[in-house]
Each structure stands twice: as C-alpha cells, then as structure tokens.
Amino acid sequence: MPKTSSSLTHPPLVLAAHLFMAAAAALLLAGAALADEAAIRKNLPERVPNLPPIDEVIKSPIPGLYEVRIGSSILYADETANHVIEGSLIDARTRTNLTEARLNKLSAVDFDKLPLKDAIVWKNGTGARKLAVFSDPNCGYCKKLEVDLQKLKNVTVYTFLVPMLGPDSAEKSKNIWCAKDQARAWLGWMLEARLPARHMTACETPLERNMAFSRKHRVNGTPALFFADDTRVPGAIEAEEIEKRLSAAHKS
Structure with a gap:
C-alpha cells in the first residue's frame, strides 16, 4: 500500500518555510523601524523649536518608544514624535537607570x-x-x-x-x-x-x-x-x- 504524502515527511521544507516567514517578519519590522525613525527625525525638529541636530534614533526597551540622542543628551519619543519624554527611564524590576547606563556607555573613553x-x-x-x-x-x-x-x-x-x-x-x-x-x-x-x-x-x-x-x-x-x-x-x-x-x- 503506497504511503501518503505529509508535511511531516519533509522536515527540510517545513524548516525552510519557517525561516522564510521569520525573515519576512524581520524585514517588515526593520522597515517599520526605519519609517518610525524617519518620522521622528522629520517631526521632532518641527515641533520643538531650536532643537539641535538629532544624532541617533533607536528603539528603547519599551515597545513603541524610541530613544533620541542629541549630542550627549537623550530624549524619548513615540513613533511619530507626537509625545516626548525628558528624563530617566528606569527598569523597575532591577531598579536600573537605563538612561544613565546608556549615557555612561556613550561617553566611555578607552x-x-x-x-x-x-x-x-x-x-x-x-x-x-x-x-x-x-x-x-x-x-x-x-x-x-x-x-x-x-x-x-x-x-x-x-x-x-x-x-x-x-x-x-x-x-x-x-x-x-x-x-x-x-x-x-x-x-x-x-x-x-x-x-x-x-x-x-x-x-x-x-x-x-x-x-x-x-x-x-x-x-x-x-x-x-x-x-x-x-x-x-x-x-x-x-x-x-x-x-x-x-x-x-x-x-x-
């Protein structure tokens, strides 16, 4: 009696499909992050007069919140820079001042x-x-x-x-x-x-x-x-x- 075909009999194909979906998801997330960064770089200077040039925009540990580095200062903004937070970001679980840790890393000199x-x-x-x-x-x-x-x-x-x-x-x-x-x-x-x-x-x-x-x-x-x-x-x-x-x- 011939054996029926099943996806379980083709693990390489299943793995390839999973890797493809993971890669596609990663590309979508990367594209969204780039779009958010572009929106922040455009909107924030328009909404905050005399803002110095933005040096870096990266994701913060909080979903939807971005770290905005301006020189040796750090601000936080949402995806469209409609809301801005000035101050320290604290990890309540470890009581770590994430903003201070980040600034220390940025300012470190060998x-x-x-x-x-x-x-x-x-x-x-x-x-x-x-x-x-x-x-x-x-x-x-x-x-x-x-x-x-x-x-x-x-x-x-x-x-x-x-x-x-x-x-x-x-x-x-x-x-x-x-x-x-x-x-x-x-x-x-x-x-x-x-x-x-x-x-x-x-x-x-x-x-x-x-x-x-x-x-x-x-x-x-x-x-x-x-x-x-x-x-x-x-x-x-x-x-x-x-x-x-x-x-x-x-x-x-």
Whole structure:
C-alpha cells in the first residue's frame, strides 16, 4: 500500500518555510523601524523649536518608544514624535537607570587610548592607580578638585589643559605647559594662586589637540574625570568618591 504524502515527511521544507516567514517578519519590522525613525527625525525638529541636530534614533526597551540622542543628551519619543519624554527611564524590576547606563556607555573613553603625552603628570606614592582630569586653570571647581586630589595615595594624575573659559585661561595654560617644571607650575597656581611665569619664547603646546579631543568626546565642561576602567565623571566629586572609583578601577 503506497504511503501518503505529509508535511511531516519533509522536515527540510517545513524548516525552510519557517525561516522564510521569520525573515519576512524581520524585514517588515526593520522597515517599520526605519519609517518610525524617519518620522521622528522629520517631526521632532518641527515641533520643538531650536532643537539641535538629532544624532541617533533607536528603539528603547519599551515597545513603541524610541530613544533620541542629541549630542550627549537623550530624549524619548513615540513613533511619530507626537509625545516626548525628558528624563530617566528606569527598569523597575532591577531598579536600573537605563538612561544613565546608556549615557555612561556613550561617553566611555578607552583610558589606554588617551593621548597621555598631551597631559601634565604628577604622582603620589607608587603612582600605581591612574586618573586623568580635564581641567581649566580658571575653573573654581577644578581648584577645589585639585585640593582633594592631593589627599589620594599611590596615584598618578594626568591633567589635560582645556582652556574653555576664554583667552586668559589659554594664556595661563600656555605658560603652565611651557614652564620648566609643568607639574610645579600647575599645582602652584591651582593650590597656592602662584601665577605661572609668562613664557615669551616659542613653545609648542597641545592645547588645540586637547580642545579637539574634548569636543569629539563630549567633554563639555571642567573638571571631567576619566578612570582606568574607562568610566568617567563630569564635574567635581568628593575625595571619598574618587577614592572609591579609583580602587574599583584598579581592581578591574
């Protein structure tokens, strides 16, 4: 008696059909996502006056909600940008601030790739732990931070001069960099208000490179701290917090 034909007797055909349907569904979803992104890019600037250029639009963990990145800021919008949310997105199950985690990832810089030759270097103790700081000589918070940094033990500090606060900052930065003892000139000014000697002769500085690096990596203010585990902190933090982060970075 001849055997009847059945789809069960042709598993390769069944698998191929399933793969085709899955691929088709994926293409449809991708097309919808692209359409949503285009709608957000078009509608959001029209509805929010003076909105800076949108850098990236991606799906958020919430269906129908998109993450909109503008520089170093994040907004959330629905598919047509009729509704916009400004603030943190929290995973209530894990109590994770997803917005903060995303910003940390976006702003991470590989410490080993920092142009350390363009930094002033000083150390306490063994210097085993590493910290990079972007600082302006006229920044009050930078001066407070520098006082706290002196309390740290066994640390090497790389200071990148970024004269963001105007021509006087640029002049001081040049004189500090061109000093015979850069670290002494820097700490003398920041800790004791000893004005660095004016440097009259030609001296090549990394100031333009430092400013370009800052713009590229969204260092929008000073101080900014970079740790050896590739994390960073915008703004001054207390010595105890720096110590905790240094220890964690050193262990990792």
